[in-house]
Amino acid sequence: MPAVPASPLPTDDPRAAFLDQLRLALNEGRWVKLVLARHVGAEAELERTTVKPLTVKGQPRLGFVLRYRTRDITRHHAVEEGLAEIAAALPEQFRNAHLQTTDETVQLEFGKKGKARLHRSKAQQPQPAASAEHDRAKQRWLELDRPFLAALGVTDRHGALVPAMSRKWKQINKFIEVFAHAFTQAGLATEAPVRVADFGSGKGYLTFAIHDYLRHGLGREASVTGVELRQDMVDLCNQAAAELDHPGLTFEHGDVRTVVPARIDVMIALHACDVATDYAIHTGIRSQAAIIMCSPCCHKELRPQMHSPEPLGPMLQFGLHMGQQAEMLTDGLRALYLEACGYETKVFEFVSLEHTSKNKMILAVKRSAPVDVASRLARIQALKAFYGVNEHCLERLLQADGLLPSN
Template sequence: MEAIETFLDHLSQALTSQQLSKLTLSKNRSAQSDLKNVYARLVLIKEEPHLSCTLRFATRDETKNFHLTQATAAINKWLTEDFRQAELFTVSEQTSLMISKKGKGLLRSRAIATREPVSLKHNQQKQRPLTERPRPYLTSLGIAGQDGQILQNGRRKFRQINKYIELISHLLREQPLSKGARIVDMGSGKGYLTFGLYDYLVNETQLPIKMTGVELRPDLVKICNTIAEQNKFQGLEFIAGDIHQYQPDGGIDMLIALHACDTATDEAIAKGIRAQAELIIVAPCCHKQVRKAMQPPVTLQPMLQHGILLERQAEMLTDAIRSLLLEANGYKTKVFEFIGTEHTPKNVMITAIKSQPRPEALEEIKDLKSQFGIERHHLEDLLVKMTN
């Protein structure tokens, strides 16, 4: 079809000159198709320009990247098989393609107000809370080399640290910490996230804090304390202890517990509630206690007869009750995916900000427990002990 060929010529020129602002494909030829739209833009991948296409389906999005030598052919295939409308924007022109149900094409172009040239560098780089300048603790942790540059095999961990800090910085905009705030990180492990958060708060935002990492393994505690001393992180210390037994020396303004196993997450939440912490952040790990006690309703038996689905239901139920118990005790909560499953399958995070109690949450917990035949939840037991 001549109109499609002319449109593809416009696209090819825009790609070659790197003047493409955006491209959209719409009006699917088949009403039964699950593919609704395609949105495309220029990006850099390994220093090479590509056309990045987001395929929007009814219930999900997918991204496909095409080298410029393949991009025009991919768009041609979608236009001839899937879509009847396309809009192409360059820095100075808009080109529209309409294809009738009989296959007749109509092409229109018009000049538009000149836009800024497309910056592929902007598409490639993302501003992170921790910039890639020498940070000696990252060298000690094996994330950076002796020259301070992030190692190739440390980039994924460095991205994870920045993602974690971004998440917490958003929470702090809603609930700022005061100077001298006490942060307790229960189950701090090797300290990657603990060091990163301390560095960001003290050195990037100039917020003096007192931070304690609680870790069961004494060898890791010794290593982390040595790194803290070498970096003159005077407000950061690590202590050896178990979450169940740990008693904070003073108050807690922010409590963090990432990947604490099973009821250790409940212990951490309870300590945060008891201390009236302004912020509670947990990423639960195992969910054994509720799963063992679950007696799903008959209507769900066909679905939950499979072990993996039963486990996921137990995880959702456990974390839902945790969230509701926090709300009943005066917190506003969010439950979401922390990091992708390529890092860890245990990727749910619960954040809680001090707010007003929501008493009706207790009735909602009661209904959930009744529906799944659960008599108790460990966090509920801990909170009952607190009031006695």
């Protein structure tokens, strides 16, 4: 359907009429969003401001998102305070304002000489009103218009998802969803920065995402370090972090054995090969991390030690089945070691197999209450004895540091 052309709305005071339309749309629940554009104010980096109605802790608010060239800033105002801020910005800071309602668009324009014009056009089809529930909006985790996504090639310069990156986008969102629930459960103190170490950070998709979620999504101070063996990736990510104005985000050359933080709150190691996952979990436990997130791969250590216990022998005579059993045993023992060290642990499918074959996640959150260490160790010894396993890398590391008793 062709767009309905905008027509001037006759009025002696276009600015006052536009502000009246804002209040009317808000009172009638028709306000979808307001965009203030053509910035002429003192802040050179500010490009536009978007305003939507919200309800925060049962109180009506106006949510402002200030879009700068490399970052967004979110602010919430009481309704009257927000309306006053909008009025003060026209035309001193912005020369164009678009109000989208459920049934029409109202536009205020200021010419070079300051003359105002008001236009109105009917919506091509009814639009849903902006959701008033602030908490519900948070469940979107990340928005596609976040600047780091464009810098890393997930979106194009217009903020649209690059088709080839759709699987990566789903992985990023699922990762933030998992982290968000764990972060709420961990209950980290609000007065201190959140310290995060991401081992094997690669191109930094998840490292940038968790830093952006903590600072932009939750308003928390964060010190996030990505650790990567490939120097070119380290240089690329550090350059992007500097250009995008991500304070507290850095990348270091090394791995989980060479970069050893004294204390961290969140330890991440995705797709760490074979015993590298054990070194990562050990680092998290030793550093007293409240959250440990691992996605293991390449399970090699236990399989040469394993025998086929009865009555599983006929099933485990097939190499594929023995490999799958070795993987289950390796990660099952890792989960039990974490539980013995005071963590509540889950093992689950991180993302669907259609997106990646490395889809298992071990998630551990530090318990506040003491645990029955003896019962966990008894389960570990029973499993090892059943399969004939003598050694597990994580067990050796924890015992060497006195974090678990020696046999």
